[in-house]
Amino acid sequence: MVESLYGTDSEQKAIWVLLEQTQGTLEGVSLELLSHGRALADEVGWQLVALLLGHQVENLADEAIAYGAEEVWLADHPLLEIYTSDAYAKVAGEALLEGKPSVFLAGATPNGRDLAGRLAVRLRAGLTADCTNLKLNPDTGVLVGEVTGFGGGVVALIEAPKHRPQMATVRPGVFPAAEPDPSRKGRVIAVDVELSPEMLRTEVVELVIGEGVDLTQVPVLVVGGRGVEGNFDMLRTLAEQLGGDIGATRPPVDDGYIERERQIGQTGVVCRPKVAIVCGVSGAFQFTVGIQDADTVIAINSDPQAPIFEYADYCIVGDAAEVVPALTQALLSVERVPHA
Numbered sequence: 637m638v639e640s641l642y643g644t645d646s647e648q649k650a651i652w653v654l655l656e657q658t659q660g661t662l663e664g665v666s667l668e669l670l671s672h673g674r675a676l677a678d679e680v681g682w683q684l685v686a687l688l689l690g691h692q693v694e695n696l697a698d699e700a701i702a703y704g705a706e707e708v709w710l711a712d713h714p715l716l717e718i719y720t721s722d723a724y725a726k727v728a729g730e731a732l733l734e735g736k737p738s739v740f741l742a743g744a745t746p747n748g749r750d751l752a753g754r755l756a757v758r759l760r761a762g763l764t765a766d767c768t769n770l771k772l773n774p775d776t777g778v779l780v781g782e783v784t785g786f787g788g789g790v791v792a793l794i795e796a797p798k799h800r801p802q803m804a805t806v807r808p809g810v811f812p813a814a815e816p817d818p819s820r821k822g823r824v825i826a827v828d829v830e831l832s833p834e835m836l837r838t839e840v841v842e843l844v845i846g847e848g849v850d851l852t853q854v855p856v857l858v859v860g861g862r863g864v865e866g867n868f869d870m871l872r873t874l875a876e877q878l879g880g881d882i883g884a885t886r887p888p889v890d891d892g893y894i895e896r897e898r899q900i901g902q903t904g905v906v907c908r909p910k911v912a913i914v915c916g917v918s919g920a921f922q923f924t925v926g927i928q929d930a931d932t933v934i935a936i937n938s939d940p941q942a943p944i945f946e947y948a949d950y951c952i953v954g955d956a957a958e959v960v961p962a963l964t965q966a967l968l969s970v971e972r973v974p975h976a
């Protein structure tokens with residue numbers, strides 16, 4: 637077995653969380669990881685440390701402290717302003733070798749996945765990717781990452797007891813973000829950064845930020861499956877009536893009816909809405925994992941035997957093309973009573 641660059645003999649009992657920021661705003665998944673990391677660290681009496689890379693982003697350190705970090709390691713450099721694999725892997729790798737934490741967590745975002753994979757190779761540490769839950773064994777300090785495998789048929793518990801840091805990526809929306817506590821105190825530690833353009837193979841020519849949708853935070857999610865036959869307009873109208881947004885199962889995404897960023901499930905987004913209305917969806921595990929933390933699930937399906945009805949709190953047997961407009965119409969006729 638290949639040994640990691642540092643091991644259990646020299647590890648510092650700390651959980652490090654990578655903070656991802658875009659143009660000076662922290663990603664939601666970073667706050668979720670800080671919140672869950674804080675809870676794990678409290679269980680075992682460890683430190684929670686945030687690793688922040690960027691340029692002129694010191695103000696984000698306070699936010700990380702409010703979410704539970706005791707220390708923020710801040711790497712500030714103009715070449716870190718925009719994420720590049722080379723620069724971030726070099727600086728984060730050096731910081732990890734200096735801090736030698738037991739655990740390192742990153743969001744399973746495009747950049748988080750890219751960076752975590754590179755760091756795992758550099759540190760020879762291994763990586764549990766795309767976790768749907770994380771626990772720490774209080775007796776051994778071993779991180780246990782929960783990962784779904786074989787198309788969702790198996791939930792695997794993965795450990796790396798001998799390698800450090802124990803690394804994992806977690807999908808956005810898996811953990812709730814706690815309420816920040818601005819009265820928390822913490823230390824900001826400046827990381828030495830040695831970077832020059834010649835060290836990097838990437839040059840950022842232009843930064844284009846897409847519109848982007850964040851379905852992880854919507855209160856009401858109206859989901860269309862293959863059974864709505866691409867009629868997402870009617871779902872959008874219903875969602876708008878309820879102050880929510882729309883998502884989809886994989887088939888309509890594959891068929892090009894809706895953007896991939898709206899796919900819910902194992903290979904899509906994990907959401908925790910108050911209400912999920914799922915229309916023309918059969919209820920495959922790979923989909924339901926994406927709404928497993930919804931407070932209430934309402935299913936509309938023309939097949940009374942559809943497996944989604946086993947899962948839903950409220951079941952409507954019927955043609956989505958008839959039920960959805962009827963629901964929207966009913967909502968339109970409801971007299972809205974303003975909150976006192």
Ligand SMILES: Cc1cc2nc3c(=O)[nH]c(=O)nc-3n(C[C@H](O)[C@H](O)[C@H](O)COP(=O)(O)OP(=O)(O)OC[C@H]3O[C@@H](n4cnc5c(N)ncnc54)[C@H](O)[C@@H]3O)c2cc1C
Binds near residue numbers: 863901915920
């Ligand atoms: C590794 C892997 C990862 C995957 N990841 C995901 C993922 O992230 N997200 C995801 O969604 N899937 C994922 N899948 C695919 C998943 O297994 C299912 O195939 C998919 O969720 C089925 O989508 P569906 O329910 O829309 O379609 P179907 O299973 O075809 O179901 C359509 C449903 O619509 C109903 N229906 C038909 N007509 C009407 C109508 N007029 N009114 C009302 N109901 C109607 C039918 O009764 C049926 O129940 C993954 C699969 C694999 C192997």
